[in-house]
Amino acid sequence: MSKYLVNKFLYTVDRDPDLVERYREDPRGTVEWWEDQEAGRILNCHNGEASTWLRFEDAERAALAGHDYPALFELGAHPFLTLTLFIAMFERDYDEPLGFQKEYARRLSHFSLPYPDYAT
Template sequence: MSKYLLNKFLFTVDRDPELVERYRADPRGLVEWWESTTANTLLNCHSGEASTWLAFTDEEREALIAHDHVKLFSLGSHPFLTLTLFIAMFERDNTSPLEYQKAYGAALAGFTLPYPDITT
């Protein structure tokens, strides 16, 4: 399991409106594309350096494809990263202010201290 890789995915997708829309419309396609093209590049590195070993576990990949923020949190992804990305993808589907954010929080209400470790 790589909390770093989960958080890197959430961070990089959230910062590109085209990737946000691709993730909303075709999560499996975007996750597979991102993993094969971006997972092993160094974050914020423009020199062409890359690693060769980073990959999602099946559990991580399926949670990303399912847009399952509760499972992602239990796997150690940072809740702020999932919240900001998922707001960009799903807030437009709601009719009242903060409706998505409240549902997001309610879905995580079953967690008690200590929360899953979100350090990378």
């Protein structure tokens, strides 16, 4: 798994309100665009470089495109990055305070220690 690339996607999308909305509305398109156009630029690669570490693995791409944060957690994405981005995207859909955070915790509750390694 290219944890660094997944985490870089989560981090860069979360820092741009327009990208947050784009990812919320068109996750698959945003993931494909970012992988094709932004990954190399953001990681300061030379034009034309085509290394496998600049591509998501199929499971990563599917989890990102499906907003599947439990799968991202299982794959080793940093939990703080997934939580902050998905709060930005989905907190507004809940009526109760901390509604999304509670849903996040519920959907990850089946994990027990030791948690997946999210070191990059």
